[in-house]
Amino acid sequence: MKKSAVAVSLALLTVAGVAQAADQFIPIPSYRVGAYASGGAKFYGGMIDYLNYVNLKEGGVGGVRLTYEECETEYKNDRGVECYERLKAKNGGASAFNFMSTGITYATMDRAEKDKIPLMTMGFGRADAQDGRAFKYVFPLITSYWSQATAKVQFLGQRVGGMDKLKGKKIVNLYHGSAYGKETIPVLDAMAKKYGFELQHVEVPAPGTEQQSQWLEIRRARPDFVLLRSWGVMTPAALKSAQKVGFPRENIVANWWGGSEEDAVAAGDAAKGYIAGSFALDGKQFPLIQNIEKTVYGAGKGNLSDKGFIGTVNYNRGVVSGILMVEAIRAAQKKYGAKTLNGDQIRWGMENLNIDAKRQQDLGVTDMFPQVKTSCQNHEGSGYTRFMQWDGKDWKPVSGWIKADTGVTLPLIKASVDKYSQEKSMKLRDCAAEK
Amino acid sequence: MEWQFFLEVLVGGLLAGVMYSLVALGFVLIYKASGVFNFAQGAMVLFAALSFVSIQAMGVPFWIALLLTLALMVLLGVGIERVVLRPLVNQPPITLFMATIGLSFFLEGLAQMVWGTDVHGLELGIADEPFDVGGVFISKFDLFAAAVGGTLVAALALFFSKTKLGRALRAVADDHQAAMSVGIPLKHIWAIVWGVAGFVALVAGLLWGSRLGVQFALTLVVLKALPVLILGGFTSVPGAIIGGLIIGAGEKLAEVYLGPFVGGGIENWFPYMLALLFLLVRPEGLFGEKHIERV
Numbered sequence: 256m257k258k259s260a261v262a263v264s265l266a267l268l269t270v271a272g273v274a275q276a277a278d279q280f281i282p283i284p285s286y287r288v289g290a291y292a293s294g295g296a297k298f299y300g301g302m303i304d305y306l307n308y309v310n311l312k313e314g315g316v317g318g319v320r321l322t323y324e325e326c327e328t329e330y331k332n333d334r335g336v337e338c339y340e341r342l343k344a345k346n347g348g349a350s351a352f353n354f355m356s357t358g359i360t361y362a363t364m365d366r367a368e369k370d371k372i373p374l375m376t377m378g379f380g381r382a383d384a385q386d387g388r389a390f391k392y393v394f395p396l397i398t399s400y401w402s403q404a405t406a407k408v409q410f411l412g413q414r415v416g417g418m419d420k421l422k423g424k425k426i427v428n429l430y431h432g433s434a435y436g437k438e439t440i441p442v443l444d445a446m447a448k449k450y451g452f453e454l455q456h457v458e459v460p461a462p463g464t465e466q467q468s469q470w471l472e473i474r475r476a477r478p479d480f481v482l483l484r485s486w487g488v489m490t491p492a493a494l495k496s497a498q499k500v501g502f503p504r505e506n507i508v509a510n511w512w513g514g515s516e517e518d519a520v521a522a523g524d525a526a527k528g529y530i531a532g533s534f535a536l537d538g539k540q541f542p543l544i545q546n547i548e549k550t551v552y553g554a555g556k557g558n559l560s561d562k563g564f565i566g567t568v569n570y571n572r573g574v575v576s577g578i579l580m581v582e583a584i585r586a587a588q589k590k591y592g593a594k595t596l597n598g599d600q601i602r603w604g605m606e607n608l609n610i611d612a613k614r615q616q617d618l619g620v621t622d623m624f625p626q627v628k629t630s631c632q633n634h635e636g637s638g639y640t641r642f643m644q645w646d647g648k649d650w651k652p653v654s655g656w657i658k659a660d661t662g663v664t665l666p667l668i669k670a671s672v673d674k675y676s677q678e679k680s681m682k683l684r685d686c687a688a689e690k
Numbered sequence: 691m692e693w694q695f696f697l698e699v700l701v702g703g704l705l706a707g708v709m710y711s712l713v714a715l716g717f718v719l720i721y722k723a724s725g726v727f728n729f730a731q732g733a734m735v736l737f738a739a740l741s742f743v744s745i746q747a748m749g750v751p752f753w754i755a756l757l758l759t760l761a762l763m764v765l766l767g768v769g770i771e772r773v774v775l776r777p778l779v780n781q782p783p784i785t786l787f788m789a790t791i792g793l794s795f796f797l798e799g800l801a802q803m804v805w806g807t808d809v810h811g812l813e814l815g816i817a818d819e820p821f822d823v824g825g826v827f828i829s830k831f832d833l834f835a836a837a838v839g840g841t842l843v844a845a846l847a848l849f850f851s852k853t854k855l856g857r858a859l860r861a862v863a864d865d866h867q868a869a870m871s872v873g874i875p876l877k878h879i880w881a882i883v884w885g886v887a888g889f890v891a892l893v894a895g896l897l898w899g900s901r902l903g904v905q906f907a908l909t910l911v912v913l914k915a916l917p918v919l920i921l922g923g924f925t926s927v928p929g930a931i932i933g934g935l936i937i938g939a940g941e942k943l944a945e946v947y948l949g950p951f952v953g954g955g956i957e958n959w960f961p962y963m964l965a966l967l968f969l970l971v972r973p974e975g976l977f978g979e980k981h982i983e984r985v
Contacts, residue, residue: 288807
């Protein structure tokens with residue numbers, strides 16, 4: 256009995272030791288069970304591996320060790336909010352959250368604003384949050400949904416030999432019947448108007464397991480391309496249905512939610528030739544990924560149960576998420592000193608990211624993701640997307656990094672931000688005055 | 691040209707309906723034997739398909755993997771009867787229904803714990819490619835699924851109507867206590883029917899898994915089976931197939947021809963509306979048994 260009491264006390268001391276004053280706490284609201292566990296386990300595995308790598312290699316950031324705690328959201332909004340509340344004040348306070356879920360992000364946005372904790376929404380919505388004057392604590396880093404949508408059209412322009420050649424072409428936007436799916440409709444409409452192509456929107460009722468009628472409609476419409484805005488099971492169902500009606504997969508271009516190994520493998524042969532956007536390249540060719548495998552897994556601290564998943568799309572996305580988080584901490588330490596920082600200070604760091612070519616080279620991630628430079632007003636910091644094609648086994652790049660058409664996105668962002676600030680009766684930040 | 695398109699939508703819908711029927715059959719089997727709506731049917735479909743691809747991934751040949759999975763599903767069925775249902779004999783149907791809700795979450799968790807959360811591709815050797823019949827594209831895979839569904843329905847219909855065991859199953863469904871009082875072994879009957887439902891789940895899991903990939907979302911295919919059950923009746927095996935055909939064709943035609951007038955995306959709720967309309971005329975479904983209770 257006495258022995259057990261001592262053991263429990265020691266264990267408690269050890270746990271407490273993890274959260275010393277000189278630690279920086281990063282909450283990990285992961286999803287390792289449920290419908291989206293396959294991608295979630297790899298994404299958060301990559302992120303945790305990078306945090307452990309920084310601890311093992313550098314002893315943390317500026318001597319401050321990185322600590323983390325996982326909380327299972329199952330990709331459910333209520334669980335996500337619960338995780339947010341459970342972790343926000345833990346171990347000296349949360350640095351920032353990356354839920355990898357549009358729904359949970361929306362559900363926690365107001366809380367994060369009140370608690371002054373940044374939300375990292377790398378690659379997803381809401382798109383207008385790239386304007387930091389209205390969304391001080393939300394960061395759709397690298398590329399928002401709207402940026403990706405314009406990049407998709409520009410990619411098609413490249414395929415047909417120039418944007419002017421899109422005139423008269425017919426494009427179908429096959430979208431998930433949800434707020435997520437509908438988010439890019441205004442941007443695509445604006446692109447259609449600007450470049451003169453015919454655009455038809457076709458909705459797939461969520462979750463998208465059955466798409467026969469939509470693809471028969473597509474076959475009847477005879478479009479040149481299909482822009483796929485899918486999520487989860489909708490992707491393989493779309494590819495299988497396209498095969499069924501004889502639509503060439505080479506002419507289907509998805510956004511990054513449809514561009515992982517899980518999406519393609521599920522569709523089998525039907526996925527061959529299919530194209531999807533990406534903001535973080537897969538593969539083990541990057542020195543950082545190799546070093547993580549050597550250092551972290553060599554020390555027996557790897558997070559993945561199967562090392563074979565190192566370098567997969569979702570794993571590398573997780574590593575990029577870890578890099579952005581750590582670089583924000585580094586930037587914030589330059590201003591506030593090498594100590595435990597609070598969420599608002601990390602927000603400043605996230606607003607002053609500068610991951611240029613030189614920094615990417617130092618990190619061993621040259622060209623793995625586009626360069627990122629954020630500011631008070633620009634919370635996206637990049638806007639570039641690259642396109643990959645599934646060859647039956649792997650994703651292969653079929654374009655360079657394509658910049659968002661800001662001529663289309665910025666007016667829409669402005670209009671949306673104006674509406675949002677009016678609804679909330681809020682005054683936009685004066686970024687010039689904050690310098 | 692337009693009639694060709696109409697025909698294509700209609701045929702495609704009918705064939706899609708057979709896929710829904712396959713899932714609906716599992717519900718019918720359990721309901722016929724116990725009067726309980728088995729909430730765990732979707733989880734059983736996932737469990738079966740995930741077990742099959744995981745066993746196959748170990749290098750086990752297709753047919754052996756199939757037999758091993760079938761054995762596993764029968765064992766699971768017997769286990770469910772022994773652990774979950776047997777203690778609930780003679781309890782109200784709502785109690786059994788609640789037990790199947792718990793069972794559903796348990797099976798989903800168990801499947802992922804044992805076999806992992808990864809998405810698997812599944813090829814049955816039948817390409818999901820079209821062939822041209824006078825300008826109408828028909829999927830080879832859909833035809834194969836229809837043949838499998840038809841065979842299964844015929845076999846089960848014969849089983850329920852022509853065999854002693856089948857009649858015993860129907861008696862159990864009508865009244866547990868009365869069936870037991872005339873010597874029908876309720877526990878064995880339930881174990882058999884859950885085993886058969888496991889087999890049906892395996893067939894549905896393989897066909898749907900081949901189309902969507904074997905992943906957690908397979909549990910969602912039950913959403914397509916519910917209107918089929920409402921329309922066809924919870925106790926009729928032929929009802930499941932006829933209901934599936936009506937729902938499949940109805941939802942596709944509605945999406946293509948009515949959808950554009952209301953902004954599209956009506957495929958999810960239209961089948962339920964169609965089924966509810968049928969209920970107004972035939973509350974027990976097209977082929978469901980009429981119950982007259984005297985009070």
